[in-house]
Amino acid sequence: MGLSFLAPLFAVGLAAIAIPILVHLTYRQKAIIVPFPSLMFVQKVPFKSMRRQKIRHWLLFLLRCAALAILVLAFSRPFFNEDSIAATLSSASREVVILIDNSHSMSYAGRWATAQQRARDTINDLAPSDRASLVFFSDAAQLAVRSTPEPSVLLSTLEAIEPSGRSTRYAPAIAIAQQLLAESALPAKEVVLITDYQRVGWDPEQAVQLPEGTILTGIDVAEEAAGNLSIATVLLQREAADGGEQFVVNARLVNQGDEPTEDIDVTLQIGGEAVDTRRVTLEPNSALTVQFRPQPVGPDAVRGAVLAGTDKLPGDNTFYFIINPGETINVLLVENNNAHDTDSFFIGGALSVGTRPAFRLQRTSVGQLQASDLSGIDAVILNDTAFPSGAAGSAVRNFVEAGGGVLIALGELVHPGEWQGSDATALAPRFSVDIVDRNAEFGGALASYDRNHPVFEIFSAPRSGDFTAPNFYRYWRLEPGPDDLVIAGFDDGNPALVARSVGSGRVLVWPTTLDRFWNDLVIHGQVFVPFIQRATRYVAGYQEAEAWQTVGGSLRLATLEEMQFPEGTAVELTAPDGTTTGLVATGMALGSADPAAASDRIPLDAPGFYALAWSDDSGDHELAVAANLDRTESDLSKLDQEELAAALTYRGAAAGGFELDHQVTAEDREARQSWWWYLLVLVFVVLAAETALSNRLSPSSATGTA
Amino acid sequence: MAAEATRRFKSGVRFLDPEVLARIDGLDLLARTVVEGFINGLHRSPYLGFSMDFAEHREYMPGDDIRRIDWKVFARSDRFYVKEFEAESNANFISVIDVSRSMNFGSNGVTKFDYARYLAACLTYFASKQRDRVGFASFDNDIVDYVPPSAKHLDTILHIIDTLEPGGRSEYLKPLLKLTEAAKRRGIVVLISDFYEEPRAVIDAVNNLRYRGHDVIVYQVLDRAEIEFDFDEPATYEDLETGESVPVVPARMREQYKQMMAEHLEEISSLMIKSQIDYGLVRTDEPLDESLFRYLLMREKMGRVR
DSSP states (O other), X not given: OOOEESOGGGXXXXXXXXXXXXHHHHOOOOOOEEEEXXXXXXXXXXXXXXXXXXXXXXXXXXXXXXXXXXXXXXXXXXXXXXXXXXXXXXXSOEEEEEEEEOSGGGGSTTHHHHHHHHHHHHHHTOOTTOEEEXXXXXXXXXXXXXXXXXXXXXXXXXXXXXXXXXXXXXXXXHHHHHHHHHHOOOSEEEEXXXXXXXXXXXXXXXXXXXXXXXXXXXXXXXXXXXXXXXXXXXXXXXXXXXXXXXXXXXXXXXXXXXXXXXXXXXXXXXXXXXXXXXXXXXXXXXXXEEEOOOEEOOSSXXXXXXXXXXXXXXXXXXXXXXXXXXXXXXXXXXXXXXXXXXXXXXXXXXXXXXXXXXXXXXXXXXXXXXXXXXXXXXXXEEESOOOOOHHHHHHHHXXXXXXXXXXXXXXXXXXXXXXXXXXXXHHSOEEEEEEEEOGGGTOBOEEEEOTTXXXXXXXXXXXXXXXXXXXXXXXXXXXXXXXXXXXXXXXXXXXXXXEEEETTEEEEEESSOSSSSSBSGGGOHHHHHHHHHHHHHHHHTOOOOOSOEETXXXXXXXXXXXXXXXXXXXXXXXXXXXXXXXXXXXXXEEXXXXXXXXXXXXXXXXXEEEEEEEEETTEEEEEEEEEEOOGGGGXXXXXXXXXXXXXXXXXXTTTSEEEESOOOOOOOHHHHHTHHHHHHHHXXXXXXXXXXXXXXXXXXXXXXXX | OHHHHHHHOOTTOGGGOHHHHTTSSSHHHHHHHHHHHHHHHHSSOTTTTOOOOEEEEEEOOTTSOGGGBOHHHHHHHSSOEEEEEOSOOOOEEEEEEEOSGGGSEESSSOOHHHHHHHHHHHHHHHHHHTTOEEEEEEESSSEEEEEXXXXXXXXXXXXXXXXXXXXXXXXXXXXXXHHHHHOOSOEEEEEEEOOOSOHHHHXXXXXXXXHTTOEXXXXXXXXXXHHHOOOOSOEEEEETTTOOEEEEOHHHHHHHHHHHHHHHHHHHHHHHHHXXXXXXXXXXXXXXXXXXXXXXXXXXXXXXXX
């Protein structure tokens, strides 16, 4: 190795290492009693005895040995010569993976510049025989440069990258490093992790570890005390107002710092104009909610934002959102030819309330139904009627297959024979001629329903409506097919609500009435109104427009009702930074001229507003979507470096290791011969660590004072 | 340990650190500090101001919760009216604490018993501020203390909570049945325990309160060390309730223990959800405001639906 000693006789002192070995092997466990709340689980684990004559606390043992060895080494006055260093470096070529955190928190103050500089230093320190890879990571990892001996390639790539708007996750980057190192044939493996060590990025449950023997060098670019003011979330509360609807914006502010933030102006912007400003002061490590004056909901979607001062991490001081106008679902209610005006009284009532969405109800009888009636309709309700015959029946089937929806209520005016045609059986399951009559039992009940299904999820919270209270006196016995989904059932096991997918559309079948003849559900308005509205929304395929999305996600065009682009429509996408991209609609996807590149998703990479603009025969259109940074990124609290290193290198700790901020520098001969002094300092450090560890490993600090 | 606990806190809520609260002398001051701070943090949030007692009808306006529509009035008049509720509420509120010996465990300076006391005191104070009638019960294998709900019982309850001592073995069926008999008027019952019992037995006991018509909120309070079992030293472990002891090598059984604990928690959680009981797992190193938020959300839902 080229290592020489001025006083080699001191090496005899290495024999003293035998002392800690003897101490560790002869140490016997004292009788420790740990009070524990319950042995309920402990007693279920099979008992395993422990061997006493073995070395436990390996780290403590190694620290003690190391202290002695370093002490002996220091007295031996070691020194290197340059030839030996060069020889060492050339004989152990390294595979180095440089992991650089470019999550949003790295844009805090000077973190990114520091990270780039430390990465440059690492690259410049590479020996000619080394190879290095460059990986940038946030919530996903990107392999920017795969194993290369060319520093220039690494440096030029490094300069081209900026912090992203995404959150931190360590696991994907470690997984890539793991793969790169596993593929490498070079003898020495090293990972250099340059990050601000955000705690939120580490999930101990994600079992990722570096290959055995890997040296992990951690470079921390975060300041010790980093404060941050952020808007954690915004709550948009809509309420009735004179002649329309208004919304109230509540912004929750969080000060994660040891200093108060005084006299911060918090501003609400609507349509780019400041409409209200509140001045607030936040105590250290505190939160408060700011409520702004109500604003009217207009006929069109408007862009809104809340701005709260600025600080070293400005990205989370703004929160963007979209206020959408009320939306409308067009419903065609089809009744029996002999229906009375009152037969659909409760359905009409239930669908005439609410604005998000509003329901526009048209009525017709089954005998008068024509294919043209279905134009512009989102959902059809066949309320206690025969299935439409002939062309009208086919039109209803085609309507569903093309993406529409039907809610079928089967009541006393229905005859099974009228539901046996091919169009009817394509939409609804068969039902037997025997009506289930529960009058003798004073009615049956709805015993189960799937609270995860969109129809019933509104009832999933405690006290959100009791569906078991209504009595059901009569209903048809449905015979669902193998592909049908029974989402609610009566207490005698018969299906109460069956869902079927037909083509692109949806059908729900309810085997009893939606009036008071066969059940008393309708008088339980607390469940009846939301049930009818949710069932209609479901079959109509309605999805509520979200006020904002999170950066790192994507905008899925297929979920947007407005995105019915004719083939070949030119669409212009404007990103938050103002750059525009010309796209061409390909069915539901957008892409360049190459159809293979088309995608129905637009990635949201930056906070702000994304806008899609297009024109058709009816005029110019624009759809805006707000994107906000993942607010977990605002929490700058740090992860303990050694904790992360221990988790990542556990298996390889014996052969590999962890170094904090490791750098190789040349030293002159005199400095190298004075290493003994540094070694003595190191002895003190190791002994201090040994003391701390030893105290920590002393009997558990858990207290039970029984 | 304090630093480790602090790191886990979510954004900006460190002012409710249980370890800090432990240094406040007097539960009434503690409850006032926490609740007032919490309310200030909410700052006129929409969560405040809900209520339960019916006052009158008013015409439906777009934006009103459709579940508030009085459907019977609609059936009679073909017009939509919603039920208005008085700003003042006087529901019954009872906090129930498990004071068995297993609660007297803490690895971070705050025992589960302390945490349960803080939580009960804060919720009682909070409920009293909402003008609910407040009551209290403590139990181990039987009811230990019981204070019936009253608008005037806040001070009594805080005093009793302050003087509580852990002792006895826990049981759920018998004390909760007794409580069900005692608390006949429907109200809100908050149950705080560590639930070292088979989940089925727990849910059977708690359901008695549900069947009586109470709205039940369950907080399962556990220490971090009970969930993660991150002890190092091989030692003899002694059950705080039974006094039984077994030799344990933590490193060898940690994974199995954690898995059993996770399954236990999952089963309790799913059974509670199936019974429409509002359930939350709280750790003693978590700030109290998340628990207060859960209570607020529950209370807000009730206000909406009734």
